[in-house]
Amino acid sequence: MPDTAVSDPFATLNLEPVSTVDRVAEELRRSLFEGELGPGTALREVALAAALGVSRSTVREALGLLVAEGLAVHVPNRGTQVRRLDPDQVRDVCQARAVIETAGVHRWHEADESLRDDVRRALRSFADLTGSDYTAAQFTAHHLDIHRALAALTGSERLVAAAESLYAEVRLALAHVDRARGNATEQVHSHSDLLSLLESSDLDAATEELAAHLAGAEASMLEAIGFRE
Amino acid sequence: MPDTAVSDPFATLNLEPVSTVDRVAEELRRSLFEGELGPGTALREVALAAALGVSRSTVREALGLLVAEGLAVHVPNRGTQVRRLDPDQVRDVCQARAVIETAGVHRWHEADESLRDDVRRALRSFADLTGSDYTAAQFTAHHLDIHRALAALTGSERLVAAAESLYAEVRLALAHVDRARGNATEQVHSHSDLLSLLESSDLDAATEELAAHLAGAEASMLEAIGFRE
DNA sequence: GATTGCCAGATTGTCGGACAATCTCAAGTG
DNA sequence: CACTTGAGATTGTCCGACAATCTGGCAATC
Numbered sequence: 001m002p003d004t005a006v007s008d009p010f011a012t013l014n015l016e017p018v019s020t021v022d023r024v025a026e027e028l029r030r031s032l033f034e035g036e037l038g039p040g041t042a043l044r045e046v047a048l049a050a051a052l053g054v055s056r057s058t059v060r061e062a063l064g065l066l067v068a069e070g071l072a073v074h075v076p077n078r079g080t081q082v083r084r085l086d087p088d089q090v091r092d093v094c095q096a097r098a099v100i101e102t103a104g105v106h107r108w109h110e111a112d113e114s115l116r117d118d119v120r121r122a123l124r125s126f127a128d129l130t131g132s133d134y135t136a137a138q139f140t141a142h143h144l145d146i147h148r149a150l151a152a153l154t155g156s157e158r159l160v161a162a163a164e165s166l167y168a169e170v171r172l173a174l175a176h177v178d179r180a181r182g183n184a185t186e187q188v189h190s191h192s193d194l195l196s197l198l199e200s201s202d203l204d205a206a207t208e209e210l211a212a213h214l215a216g217a218e219a220s221m222l223e224a225i226g227f228r229e
Numbered sequence: 230m231p232d233t234a235v236s237d238p239f240a241t242l243n244l245e246p247v248s249t250v251d252r253v254a255e256e257l258r259r260s261l262f263e264g265e266l267g268p269g270t271a272l273r274e275v276a277l278a279a280a281l282g283v284s285r286s287t288v289r290e291a292l293g294l295l296v297a298e299g300l301a302v303h304v305p306n307r308g309t310q311v312r313r314l315d316p317d318q319v320r321d322v323c324q325a326r327a328v329i330e331t332a333g334v335h336r337w338h339e340a341d342e343s344l345r346d347d348v349r350r351a352l353r354s355f356a357d358l359t360g361s362d363y364t365a366a367q368f369t370a371h372h373l374d375i376h377r378a379l380a381a382l383t384g385s386e387r388l389v390a391a392a393e394s395l396y397a398e399v400r401l402a403l404a405h406v407d408r409a410r411g412n413a414t415e416q417v418h419s420h421s422d423l424l425s426l427l428e429s430s431d432l433d434a435a436t437e438e439l440a441a442h443l444a445g446a447e448a449s450m451l452e453a454i455g456f457r458e
Numbered sequence: 459g460a461t462t463g464c465c466a467g468a469t470t471g472t473c474g475g476a477c478a479a480t481c482t483c484a485a486g487t488g
Numbered sequence: 489c490a491c492t493t494g495a496g497a498t499t500g501t502c503c504g505a506c507a508a509t510c511t512g513g514c515a516a517t518c
Contacts, residue, residue: 017305017306017509019305019471019472020471020472021471021472044497044498044499045498045499046497046498046499054472054473055472055473055474056473056474057286057471057472057473057474058471058472058473060290060499060500061289061290061293061471061472064290064293064294064297065293068293068297070387076246076248076480076499076500077246077479077480077481077498077499077500078480078481078482078498078499079481079498079499089386092385092386092387093387095383095384095385095388096383096385096387096388096391099328099329099332099383099385099388100328103328103332154324154325154328155324156321156324156325156328157318157321158299158321158322158325158391158394158395159324159325159328159391162325162387162388162391162394165387165391166387248500248501249500249501250500250501273468273469273470274469274470275468275469275470283501283502284501284502284503285502285503286500286501286502286503287500287501287502289470289471290500290501305470305471305509306469306470306471306508306509306510307469307470307509307510307511308469308470308510
């Protein structure tokens with residue numbers, strides 16, 4: 001494959017190979033986020049291998065990915081199980097989110113225009129979703145897209161990766177609430193307000209709005225795990 | 230094993246089982262941090278398995294750990310290799326560090342006394358080290374202990390985990406500098422100054438000192454990777 | 459001479475089976 | 489009732505295997 005170095009005309013082309021391990025991991029994530037596998041559920045290697053029609057090695061590797069993402073925990077000689085979040089852990093997730101997302105908000109002006117656009121686009125997409133039919137998992141996914149965009153304002157690939165892991169845990173915690181938290185339109189408005197404050201360059205007010213929003217998020221996550229136990 | 234529930238007298242006892250995979254991963258980390266394996270080095274599964282006297286499956290799993298920690302990168306069908314840090318990535322690491330450690334410094338007063346003590350203890354340990362003989366890897370390890378303690382001030386287990394990953398990359402970048410960055414005593418003083426500002430409750434000055442310190446760290450990391458290519 | 463087609467060797471991705479070590483849990487024993 | 493025992497389940501690690509893919513070189517082609 002010779003690249004005719006005429007300033008790479010094929011730069012946008014991107015074909016990512018999807019391995020069996022990836023597909024297994026993705027299927028497990030889906031199952032987790034949709035609440036099919038409750039917290040504490042044992043993820044037995046042989047059973048999963050049989051159910052998915054793959055070998056135990058492949059399942060093992062996929063489980064390793066989930067553990068690395070914080071979606072499952074592994075106890076030596078006892079196997080891996082779906083992560084069970086207690087209130088302290090929920091608070092930890094929210095506190096970490098606050099640090100990263102606040103840092104993103106503070107860099108609103110310094111960030112690339114494309115990153116600011118990502119925030120606007122994510123909000124629009126979220127608003128569009130609430131106009132039609134949607135599942136709880138979709139709602140949460142689109143909601144978190146906005147927050148991911150906020151984290152991305154930091155411009156740091158690694159902070160976004162860290163945030164990604166936090167969002168995975170949020171989805172896990174919210175997997176078992178049928179009704180999306182609060183009123184959907186209320187949620188949209190909360191984020192719209194935040195964006196408005198950013199657009200008007202009132203970063204202090206935006207930071208405050210974000211803190212309040214995250215406090216609300218923490219409350220609903222606590223409620224979500226409380227209902228379940 | 231009957232635990233005579235007299236308010237757990239053995240609470241501090243902790244014997245963690247160390248699997249073969251863990252030992253392989255640890256040996257690879259050591260090798261990476263001491264510069265035996267340069268950036269970009271291919272980590273071939275069969276070769277490592279033969280060299281370490283373990284099976285390929287075990288090596289594969291250990292490599293998965295390193296990839297999750299950011300110490301190695303994996304390209305499908307092409308294997309995993311020691312991470313090669315370019316200047317942009319170094320800047321990313323330092324920027325992420327700044328966000329997390331600054332958040333820790335800001336919570337100096339709210340943090341548990343034990344966490345503040347950890348910072349003091351790490352600094353003393355670092356100072357003690359520079360009084361005797363030490364390797365470059367030891368120097369960096371003790372140095373990062375201080376910064377880890379700063380990150381821990383946030384009180385967030387997840388932010389500390391994120392920082393841990395960043396510190397692994399720092400060690401990787403500094404693996405190939407023989408002389409520890411700058412003068413050892415100068416380094417100790419820089420951190421002492423930071424701690425003094427914290428103790429005197431001048432958080433703004435401490436934040437500034439930290440920012441300056443991280444800028445210096447970024448410079449030496451850039452120098453470190455620059456020398457190598 | 460540059461590009462393409464093709465082949466051999468090396469390496470990874472996935473599979474299946476195997477076995478010791480460990481865990482679980484219920485039955486048995488004092 | 490506390491303790492031990494033992495069978496069954498599960499994990500940790502090993503081995504061997506094979507298709508798919510990558511690498512590098514060499515021949516064929518334009």
